[in-house]
Amino acid sequence: xxxxxxxxxxxxxxxxxxxxxxxxxxxxxxxxxxxxxxxxxxxxxxxxxxxxxxxxxxxxxxxxxxxxxxxxxxxxxxxxxxxxxxxxxxxxxxxxxxxxxxxxxxxxxxxxxxxxxxxxxxxxxxxxxxxxxxxxxxxxxxxxxxxxxxxxxxxxxxxxxxxxxxxxxxxxxxxxxxxxxxxxxxxxxxxxxxxxxxxxxxxxxxxxxxxxxxxxxxxxxxxxxxxxxxxxxxxxxxxxxxxxxxxxxxxxxxxxxxxxxxxxxxxxxxxxxxxxxxxxxxxxxxxxxxxxxxxxxxxxxxxxxxxxxxxxxxxxxxxxxxxxxxxxxxxxxxxxxxxxxxxxxxxxxxxxxxxxxxxxxxxxxxxxxxxxxxxxxxxxxxxxxxxxxxxxxxxxxxxxxxxxxxxxxxxxxxxxxxxxxxxxxxxxxxxxxxxxxxxxxxxxxxxxxxxxxxxxxxxxxxxxxxxxxxxxxxxxxxxxxxxxxxxxxxxxxxxxxxxxxxx
Amino acid sequence: xxxxxxxxxxxxxxxxxxxxxxxxxxxxxxxxxxxxxxxxxxxxxxxxxxxxxxxxxxxxxxxxxxxxxxxxxxxxxxxxxxxxxxxxxxxxxxxxxxxxxxxxxxxxxxxxxxx
Numbered sequence: 089x090x091x092x093x094x095x096x097x098x099x100x101x102x103x104x105x106x107x108x109x110x111x112x113x114x115x116x117x118x119x120x121x122x123x124x125x126x127x128x129x130x131x132x133x134x135x136x137x138x139x140x141x142x143x144x145x146x147x148x149x150x151x152x153x154x155x156x157x158x159x160x161x162x163x164x165x166x167x168x169x170x171x172x173x174x175x176x177x178x179x180x181x182x183x184x185x186x187x188x189x190x191x192x193x194x195x196x197x198x199x200x201x202x203x204x205x206x207x208x209x210x211x212x213x214x215x216x217x218x219x220x221x222x223x224x225x226x227x228x229x230x231x232x233x234x235x236x237x238x239x240x241x242x243x244x245x246x247x248x249x250x251x252x253x254x255x256x257x258x259x260x261x262x263x264x265x266x267x268x269x270x271x272x273x274x275x276x277x278x279x280x281x282x283x284x285x286x287x288x289x290x291x292x293x294x295x296x297x298x299x300x301x302x303x304x305x306x307x308x309x310x311x312x313x314x315x316x317x318x319x320x321x322x323x324x325x326x327x328x329x330x331x332x333x334x335x336x337x338x339x340x341x342x343x344x345x346x347x348x349x350x351x352x353x354x355x356x357x358x359x360x361x362x363x364x365x366x367x368x369x370x371x372x373x374x375x376x377x378x379x380x381x382x383x384x385x386x387x388x389x390x391x392x393x394x395x396x397x398x399x400x401x402x403x404x405x406x407x408x409x410x411x412x413x414x415x416x417x418x419x420x421x422x423x424x425x426x427x428x429x430x431x432x433x434x435x436x437x438x439x440x441x442x443x444x445x446x447x448x449x450x451x452x453x454x455x456x457x458x459x460x461x462x463x464x465x466x467x468x469x470x471x472x473x474x475x476x477x478x479x480x481x482x483x484x485x486x487x488x489x490x491x492x493x494x495x496x497x498x499x500x501x502x503x504x505x506x507x508x509x510x511x512x513x514x515x516x517x518x519x520x521x522x523x524x525x526x527x528x529x530x531x532x533x534x535x536x537x538x539x540x541x542x543x544x545x546x547x548x549x550x551x552x553x554x555x556x557x558x559x560x561x562x563x564x565x566x567x568x569x570x571x572x573x574x575x576x577x578x579x580x581x582x583x584x585x586x587x588x589x590x591x
Numbered sequence: 592x593x594x595x596x597x598x599x600x601x602x603x604x605x606x607x608x609x610x611x612x613x614x615x616x617x618x619x620x621x622x623x624x625x626x627x628x629x630x631x632x633x634x635x636x637x638x639x640x641x642x643x644x645x646x647x648x649x650x651x652x653x654x655x656x657x658x659x660x661x662x663x664x665x666x667x668x669x670x671x672x673x674x675x676x677x678x679x680x681x682x683x684x685x686x687x688x689x690x691x692x693x694x695x696x697x698x699x700x701x702x703x704x705x706x
Contacts, residue, residue, distance in 0.1 A: 262630040270637030
């Protein structure tokens with residue numbers, strides 16, 4: 089039993105259970121929320137060091153040997169994702185103290201947030217495809233309740249759409265798992281990889297691959313399965329949008345990368361070319377959707393879709409450097425996107441609205457907020473020296489290496505349109521003079537409760553600082569991503585870590 | 592037997608999708624229920640249906656002797672049923688709340704998220 093693999097799950101889970109018990113004491117729940125997320129972050133860092141030092145870590149739950157028991161396994165990609173999950177959980181938990189109304193806080197917000205973190209981490213760490221389904225459901229049920237918590241009309245409508253599409257995708261996931269089990273007689277992903285190599289049934293294999301592409305495509309919001317995202321992500325309070333925007337679609341991307349590097353690598357010419365085309369379409373459609381929007385959160389939602397295209401692009405190119413660039417991109421994107429939603433929340437507090445035409449003059453009234461917006465926004469567009477520049481540079485280089493110039497062209501054009509969208513928010517909300525002069529300053533803005541401004545500005549400033557430092561000191565993270573990319577391209581190490589040397 | 596079950600799975604999927612495409616949110620919920628059943632039955636069918644003994648290892652042996660039925664698909668289905676039960680319970684409450692908030696069970700009326 090390897091404790092390092094279970095702690096990122098157990099710590100937030102125990103904190104969630106305790107927070108449930110402390111139902112009446114919101115202050116206790118807050119500390120448990122922050123503590124649980126912090127514990128997950130620390131446990132994730134320990135795990136990352138263990139993987140860095142000792143190679144891929146695997147453990148069998150209940151000591152049933154693989155492939156019979158449920159395996160937890162962490163390679164560098166998984167471990168990095170766990171760390172980033174803990175970091176986002178911590179940022180959002182702190183922000184929630186000042187940024188969420190007490191009514192929602194006292195109706196189980198913190199336990200739900202922690203369970204969401206458990207589900208996300210479980211999906212990153214599991215080495216069993218049915219168990220992946222279970223973790224998806226854990227994550228989903230927490231996200232359903234978080235989305236509907238508060239019960240406003242728009243929230244309920246958004247939740248209906250979100251719940252429906254996710255239940256459909258769960259049913260397809262279950263079907264795909266069933267067919268895979270019928271084909272191979274195993275559910276352990278490492279064992280599946282071995283048996284699928286030996287299996288001589290390319291048509292059924294590709295059918296299952298396409299079924300899983302649809303399933304994870306829905307979760308990741310790739311073209312043409314993204315419509316639920318801009319219809320639901322802007323409805324809940326901004327803290328919930330922020331954690332959703334940061335983490336949930338990326339679990340879909342993670343599952344896609346895992347499945348299409350480990351299991352379905354027999355028909356690369358077909359599957360990965362298709363993924364490249366989908367990546368290009370996702371980028372284009374997402375960014376064009378954003379151009380047409382005039383509500384900050386909806387613009388940001390469409391940009392999630394567009395950015396998913398970049399992450400899938402690395403998978404489609406299917407080289408070690410391309411996958412490394414994807415890993416780097418995911419890390420960069422999670423931080424930046426969460427931060428942008430948190431900033432949007434403060435823009436609402438200061439300017440009174442999410443609508444661009446009702447906002448204005450924020451640069452004059454709250455210059456600090458302007459800086460905090462500008463860093464993640466420019467990073468999203470890929471302006472050097474911020475993290476987005478390095479991430480896009482990596483993808484573009486990987487694309488040129490394998491001579492997919494059309495895809496590189498699309499990526500660069502979409503990047504320019506992203507900049508257009510971000511400058512639109514900047515010009516409308518920050519530079520334009522305030523309509524009716526009703527804007528208040530950051531100092532006068534009153535958060536929904538007494539948590540104080542520090543709990544709002546602290547997480548935003550910290551995330552912005554991380555964005556800048558990833559951009560300026562890209563070397564460590566890029567080396568890590570390269571190693572993760574190498575591991576993904578050579579799944580034998582993963583298989584050996586799970587099944588032992590014998591196979 | 593497998594053929595009949597396969598046709599039944601197909602019929603369930605078709606019925607589920609048809610019901611979900613109606614505009615009423617109650618029908619949507621029923622469709623999602625059927626969809627979960629279809630997936631469960633699919634797992635059951637794909638993993639083979641037939642007469643065989645219980646998967647019990649006799650004393651002194653390392654593996655069950657003769658044909659035995661695989662318990663794993665049943666465990667999967669049981670887990671999936673429990674999960675879909677919980678999720679559908681939530682869905683029903685959501686349908687009720689959405690109906691109360693919107694004042695109609697027509698999905699076409701739920702357009703306030705568009706703006």
